[in-house]
Amino acid sequence: MRKDPISLIALITFLLVRGTRTLNITDVKTPSGWVRGYEENYESGQVYRFIKIPYAEPPIGELRFQKTRPIREWIDMKGIRDINGPQCPQVISPTPGFDTLQNDEDCLYLNVYVPGKISKDNQLSVMVWIHGGGFVFGGASQYKPQKIVLGGNVIVVTINYRLGLFGFLNLHDPLAPGNYGLWDQVEALRWIQKNIAAFGGNPKSITIFGQSAGGMSVSLLALIHSNEGLFQRAISQSGAVSFFAIAGKKAEGKTNEVLLKNTNCKRERVSETLSCLQNLPAENITEAVTLTEFVNPDNITAEIGSMTPTVDGYLIKKDLAYPENWDDRIYQLFRSIDFMSGTTDGEGNVGFFNIPQNVLTKLNVSATEAVPKSVLCQVLAPMFVQTGAGNIPSLTQEICDYYTAEDVDEQSNKVFEFYGDSWFIAPSNIMLSIHANNKENTKTFQYLFTQPSPFPLLPRELLPSWLKGAGHGDELHLLFIISRDHIPEEKLKTIDLAAVDRLSMDFIQYWTNFAKFG
Secondary structure (H helix, E strand, C coil), X not given: CCCCHHHHHHHHHHHHCCCEEEEXXXXXXXXXXXXXXXXXXXXXXXXXXXXXXXXXXXXXXXXXXXXXXXXXCCCCCECXXXXXXXXXXXXXXXXXXXXXXXXXXXXXXEEEEEECCCCXXXXXXXXEEECCCCCCCCCHHHCECHHHHXXXXXXXXXXXXXXXHHHHCCCCCCCCCCCHHHHHHHHHHHHHHHHHHHHCEEEEEEXXXXXCHHHHHHHHHHCCHHHCCXXXXXXXXXXXXXXXXXXXXXXXXXXXXXXXXXXXXXXXXXXXXXXXXXXXXXXXXXXXXXXXXXXXXXXXXXXXXXXXXXXXXXXXXXXXXXXXXXXXXXXXXXXXXXXXXXXXXXXXXXXXXXXXXXXXXXXXXXXXXXXXXXXXXXXXXXXXXXXXXXXXXXXXXXXXXXCCCCCHHHHHHHHHHHHHHHHHHHHXXXXXXXXXXXXXXXXXXXXXXXXXXXXXXXXXXXCCCCCCCCECCCCHHHHCECCCCCCCXXXXXXXXXXXXXXXXXXXXXXXXXXXXXX
């Protein structure tokens, strides 16, 4: 696709110059009620942002650990205060470049960003962003999509959803079946389907997209048949249905055991246990279970805690990560939509931060110097095989033999190559293959991102020099406005910002063209 030089310069200028806020406002009447938007001016156009719009009833009190309740129609104006809504309760510190936001259980809000003049006649394509963060951290307002909005002339909606135990505690009872975070996402999509036309959006041209846990969410939503009609396309960035996206029963049981012990809420009846948990302060729950509780350095094994989606029998009726038959009717929706998925070439680099120190100590390893084959063969491979297939030593040995190199640095990279392959790349490839080989007249696209970010989510100064490739999340700065304040001034001077912005423009064109045309 040829690009007009003048519009190219305008967009680069837009990417380089921070937008200015004005006092100009616009009020929009939606089927749910009135909302207020605020104007932002950029070199290449205007964006109206509507923030902190409630899409569901606050999940507090007796609604904690319950399926999402639709929001009742409101009378007063929403968004009248130009402030971001809170993010859902979480304990992990924010990623560099993202805003620090208040935590609050009353967090089921979404933000709508609209290019130019708002008119019901616009019929713009809509992109719904589902943030990542391992299902335990992150928030909608951390992602500022004005680059996408203006670069692609689309509406972007960013959504909050419940995280951690608040989002995924499964007590194996209809009173508390889990997957509340996924129910939140579904309810947000229903709200968008009902209301987006009032902003000039086309409810028949909706693309869901997300990265990491957001990408896993996108993949799960695309595999749930009851979501038919809520979206027409899906982009899964560095996240697909996998053993991490759906927790096993062993991990669920371990999580519940630790939670109930640390909160002293274990009761004979589930109703009493639930009531106890619903009446605790939110911080008691966020602090009750940490992922490091599942690491046992004595036998160098790890169980992945269940703060992720589970098979609940309602929203997710079977283990979608290991289907018996991909021709099952349950996958009809997935086959009927356009699908794009991909990864970075250094996805496994995120694993550098995920190997617990007590495991490294047990193996007498200094990760900054090198990560030997023992970490792969005694920790990562056995954990992966055990989680996905059971205790099969021969399969573990095959993995060890395959990810082998003579050079010390190369072997270190092989360890994290396996991490990336098993968690992100293989699941993405499997879903792409299944979608591409169906009989429906739908489109399948794959991408591979290989350009390390000058503004990485994972601070490069904390990573060893021998790690190769574009890391997990390295593409996000191309889509969203991310603060550069945490980058030292001397380092900023060495970055070719014009080249970064040219790549950003290309990236946005690929994404928004897919959203418009498939």
